[in-house]
Each structure stands twice: as C-alpha cells, then as structure tokens.
Amino acid sequence: MSTKIYSRDDISKHNTKGDLWIVIDSMIYDVSKFMNMHPGGASVFLDEEVAGQDATEQFFNLHRVEVLQKPQYKRLIVGQVENEKPIVKFPQPGDLSEVPYGEPSWLSKAYHSPYYNDSHKALQKWMRKFVDTVITPDAIAREKDGKRFSDDVVKKMAQYEINAMRLGPGKHLHGRTLAEGIVKPEEFDYIHEMVINQELVRHGQRGYGDGLLAGMVIGLPPVLNFGSEELKKRIIPEVLSGEKFISLAISEAFAGSDVANLRTTAKKSEDGKHWIINGTKKWITNGTFSDYFSVGCKTEGGLTMILVERTEGVSTEQIKTSYSTTAGTAFITFDDVKVPVENTLGPEDGGLLVILSNFNHERFVMATASVRSIRFVIEECFKWANQRKVFGKTLLGQPVIRYKLAGMVAKAESLQAWLEYIGFQMTKMSYKEQSRYLAGPIALLKMQCTRVENSVADDAVQIFGGRAITQTGMGRNIEMFNRTYKFNSLLGGSEEILGDLGIRQAMRQMPKSARL
Numbered sequence: 001m002s003t004k005i006y007s008r009d010d011i012s013k014h015n016t017k018g019d020l021w022i023v024i025d026s027m028i029y030d031v032s033k034f035m036n037m038h039p040g041g042a043s044v045f046l047d048e049e050v051a052g053q054d055a056t057e058q059f060f061n062l063h064r065v066e067v068l069q070k071p072q073y074k075r076l077i078v079g080q081v082e083n084e085k086p087i088v089k090f091p092q093p094g095d096l097s098e099v100p101y102g103e104p105s106w107l108s109k110a111y112h113s114p115y116y117n118d119s120h121k122a123l124q125k126w127m128r129k130f131v132d133t134v135i136t137p138d139a140i141a142r143e144k145d146g147k148r149f150s151d152d153v154v155k156k157m158a159q160y161e162i163n164a165m166r167l168g169p170g171k172h173l174h175g176r177t178l179a180e181g182i183v184k185p186e187e188f189d190y191i192h193e194m195v196i197n198q199e200l201v202r203h204g205q206r207g208y209g210d211g212l213l214a215g216m217v218i219g220l221p222p223v224l225n226f227g228s229e230e231l232k233k234r235i236i237p238e239v240l241s242g243e244k245f246i247s248l249a250i251s252e253a254f255a256g257s258d259v260a261n262l263r264t265t266a267k268k269s270e271d272g273k274h275w276i277i278n279g280t281k282k283w284i285t286n287g288t289f290s291d292y293f294s295v296g297c298k299t300e301g302g303l304t305m306i307l308v309e310r311t312e313g314v315s316t317e318q319i320k321t322s323y324s325t326t327a328g329t330a331f332i333t334f335d336d337v338k339v340p341v342e343n344t345l346g347p348e349d350g351g352l353l354v355i356l357s358n359f360n361h362e363r364f365v366m367a368t369a370s371v372r373s374i375r376f377v378i379e380e381c382f383k384w385a386n387q388r389k390v391f392g393k394t395l396l397g398q399p400v401i402r403y404k405l406a407g408m409v410a411k412a413e414s415l416q417a418w419l420e421y422i423g424f425q426m427t428k429m430s431y432k433e434q435s436r437y438l439a440g441p442i443a444l445l446k447m448q449c450t451r452v453e454n455s456v457a458d459d460a461v462q463i464f465g466g467r468a469i470t471q472t473g474m475g476r477n478i479e480m481f482n483r484t485y486k487f488n489s490l491l492g493g494s495e496e497i498l499g500d501l502g503i504r505q506a507m508r509q510m511p512k513s514a515r516l
C-alpha cells in the first residue's frame with residue numbers, strides 16, 4: 001500500500017473517467033479501472049460530489065466496513081490525505097464492541113457484575129479470538145456454498161476441548177486441558193458454558209451455527225448420562241474429538257413436542273439380543289452427516305432411547321428448510337435396522353425420563369444463544385442507524401428510530417439479566433434442585449427469548465428497510481436473523497408449550513391457603 005500524501009486540491013484534479021480518485025476515511029482510492037467492475041455501477045463515481053472528492057459519507061451509506069478490508073479493494077489505495085487520519089476502526093480478532101449495548105454490561109467499561117470471575121473473563125477473551133479467527137470466516141464461506149463446516153474447524157474445537165465444554169460442567173471434562181488451560185476442569189461451571197455459547201453465535205450465521213455440532217450438544221448427553229460403560233468409552237471420545245458426529249432423533253412428522261406419541265418402533269428380535277427399528281424422523285439437525293443417532297422409539301411398555309449407528313437400513317435425506325443446508329437438517333428413515341440391545345440408553349420403556357433429563361439444560365443453552373443473537377442484531381441496527389442518512393439526518397437522528405432501539409435494548413438487557421441470574425442459580429443447585437426449581441423459569445426464559453426475537457426481527461427489518469430482505473451487503477445479518485429466528489420458537493419445546501410448562505410448574509408451588 002502506498003502512503004503517499006496528497007492535498008485535497010491535488011486529489012480534486014483526478015476527477016475524470018480514466019483518472020478518477022475518491023477519498024474514503026482519509027484514504028485515497030484510485031477507482032479509474034475499478035469503476036467498470038463496481039457492483040453498484042460506474043456512474044456513481046462520476047457524480048461531481050464523488051469524483052475527486054471525499055465520498056466517506058456516501059460510501060458508508062451503502063457499504064459495510066468489511067468491503068474496505070478486502071485485499072482486492074485495499075489495493076486501490078494510492079495515498080492518504082494531507083494532515084488527516086482515518087477515524088474508522090476495522091474490527092480486529094478478539095476485539096470487544098464499543099457500540100452502545102453491543103456487549104453485555106459485564107464486558108462494558110465501568111460496569112460490574114457479581115457473576116463473572118477472572119477465569120470467566122479470560123475464557124471470554126480467548127473464545128472471542130478463537131471464534132473471530134477460526135469460526136467466523138468458515139461460517140460466512142459455508143453459508144454461501146451450503147456445505148457443512150470445514151473439518152479443520154471441528155478438529156481445532158476438539159483440540160481446545162470446546163466440544164466437551166459445550167456439554168456443560170461435569171466429569172466428562174476431567175483430565176482435559178480446556179482452552180489451553182485457561183479454566184481448570186473442576187472449576188468449569190454454567191457461567192463458563194454461557195460465555196462459550198454466547199461467543200459462538202456472534203458471527204450471526206444461523207444455519208452454520210446449528211450445523212457446527214448442535215446435534216452433538218443435544219444428542220450426546222443421553223449417551224453420556226445413560227449409556228453403558230462400554231458405549232461411553234467408545235462413542236464419547238470419537239464424538240468429542242470430531243472424528244464422528246451424532247444427532248438427537250426424536251421429532252417425527254407425527255409428533256414434535258408431543259414426544260409420548262412417537263411412531264418409530266423398536267421391537268426385540270426373537271433371541272432378545274437386538275432391537276429392530278422401523279420408522280421415520282424429521283427435522284434432525286446434523287442428521288445428514290451423523291454417524292450416530294440417539295433415537296426415541298416406541299417400545300412395548302412406553303418409550304425407549306436407543307443409540308443407532310449409521311448401518312444398513314438407515315438412510316438420511318436433506319430437508320430444505322428456510323435456513324441453509326450447512327445445518328444438515330435431515331429426514332431419516334429406519335428400515336428394519338438391527339441394533340444390539342446394549343445400545344439402549346437408560347431404562348427400557350423409560351425413555352421419556354432420558355429425554356426430559358436434558359431438557360432444562362438444552363433450553364438454557366438455546367436461551368443463551370438467543371439472547372446473544374438479539375444483541376448482535378441490536379449492534380447492527382445501531383451501526384446502520386448511525387451511518388445511514390435520510391431526510392438530511394442520520395436514522396439515529398429520528399425519534400421513531402430511537403424509540404424502536406429503546407424497546408429493543410430494554411428487552412435484550414432484561415433477558416441477559418434473567419439469563420445470568422438463572423445461570424448463577426444453576427451453579428449453586430444440584431441437578432435435582434435444578435429440575436424442581438428451574439424447569440419453570442428456564443421454560444419461561446426461553447419463551448420470552450423467542451417472543452423478543454420476534455419483535456426485534458420486526459423492528460430491525462423496519463430500520464434496515466429493503467436491505468433487510470437482501471442476502472448480501474448492509475442488511476445481510478438482519479436478513480438472516482429475520483429468516484431464521486423462528487426456529488427457536490419451535491425447537492426444544494414450542495413457545496406455547498414452554499409458557500404452559502412454566503405456569504404449570506408455578507401452580508405446583510401454589511399454596512392451598514392463598515386467597516385474594
């Protein structure tokens with residue numbers, strides 16, 4: 001890059017087709033050749049307020065800052081304006097956002113929190129850098145080509161035990177070196193887990209995010225908590241190391257939240273040594289590439305969870321959903337699949353307990369991600385509203401936009417506070433206490449997250465206008481959010497079911513003596 005210095009007078013002389021310079025943020029770009037390849041057309045550069053002039057404001061009205069970071073455009077720089085310095089900061093891997101409400105308050109200057117200690121803070125810093133450098137570039141590329149994550153990403157996640165940490169605190173972490181030793185396995189708690197899951201969604205690429213082993217997060221716990229010792233010894237290392245993949249296969253075309261009504265059957269073979277499984281499963285995240293499936297089956301006396309390996313009779317087919325194929329969402333067919341009875345997870349006919357046992361944790365994880373995605377959208381809205389000019393003012397200069405942002409921020413901050421409070425309770429409660437006292441609040445938290453996502457998506461689209469329905473450029477993250485947020489109100493228990501559960505749990509605590 002040349003660092004030649006020019007006065008504004010010098011620059012203004014380069015204002016004709018064939019010799020055309022513009023200034024963006026004090027840097028001088030020679031667009032003489034580029035203008036004919038410019039996606040926004042050549043004519044924009046010939047405008048008398050652009051040719052040989054400072055086009056910073058016009059540029060940021062129409063482009064994301066990342067455009068200027070691309071090597072092919074950096075090469076257009078021929079110098080810098082005399083006595084001027086760039087103002088725009090290019091985000092560097094690991095950076096915290098300086099945009100108001102762009103970070104939860106515990107990461108913002110001057111604020112305090114009772115929940116986060118030094119190891120939570122160190123893990124956040126480490127994780128931010130890891131996501132920015134390893135995951136985000138892959139997320140953006142895979143969302144474009146629709147393929148699943150690059151194996152290299154999962155291998156690196158395994159190397160630093162991110163896969164294991166995503167399952168939450170527990171014995172499975174013992175003996176592992178977590179994030180280069182930043183956290184000791186016995187110290188790892190639900191707040192650490194929350195930190196990881198909030199960082200993991202900051203790239204905003206929803207289909208990829210689910211593709212990046214969401215199946216493992218919900219599909220491995222039944223093996224971890226209910227599998228035989230032999231099964232655990234074999235399956236857990238393979239999955240946590242990223243060599244093999246697993247997904248949770250419960251929902252069917254016939255039954256979603258109503259898990260007791262599944263139709264996939266498992267019948268014992270005559271010698272009693274095998275299950276014979278028949279049926280179908282639908283909407284199975286990561287199913288297209290999974291090697292193992294934790295499958296909910298109807299058995300003689302109820303429901304049984306069985307670990308099925310990808311063997312004869314198992315076939316998976318990609319379902320085209322409103323998000324990208326990177327998630328590997330599958331329709332699965334089990335056709336006389338023979339599975340050793342040793343693959344039973346938990347008690348025979350007691351599968352409901354196995355499924356329910358992870359529901360609170362699973363919903364906590366979903367709420368964690370959802371709250372962070374909402375904040376990501378708000379940050380995008382703040383930036384856009386600050387740089388977009390309409391009717392002679394920035395969008396932020398318009399009361400109607402400020403009112404929308406106010407509502408979004410208030411909701412996001414309430415959710416973050418509630419989430420942290422619940423996460424903290426989880427660090428203090430036994431599993432049994434969590435089931436008793438937190439099932440209701442977690443259900444209500446997740447319900448509220450998806451209600452807020454709904455209103456935030458709506459407001460964000462109104463703020464971004466047409467760009468919010470365009471998959472590239474300024475509004476690409478809003479387009480993605482608006483297209484995919486609805487998944488959350490269905491998975492892990494629908495919004496309505498969770499609201500009902502939350503109040504039913506409260507009803508149990510209702511004192512018989514209470515009267516108005």
Ligand code: HEM
Binds near residue numbers: 064076
């Ligand atoms: C070095 C200077 C510039 C570069 C490298 C550049 C690059 C790009 C790129 C890559 C796009 C595709 C959309 C995106 O990815 O954001 C684009 C779109 C566009 N650009 Fe530029 N551009 C430059 C300067 C300008 C200037 C000065 C103007 C207007 C005064 C302008 C007007 C437009 C318009 C109108 C679009 C279409 C935007 C849309 O569809 O929303 N560009 N430009």
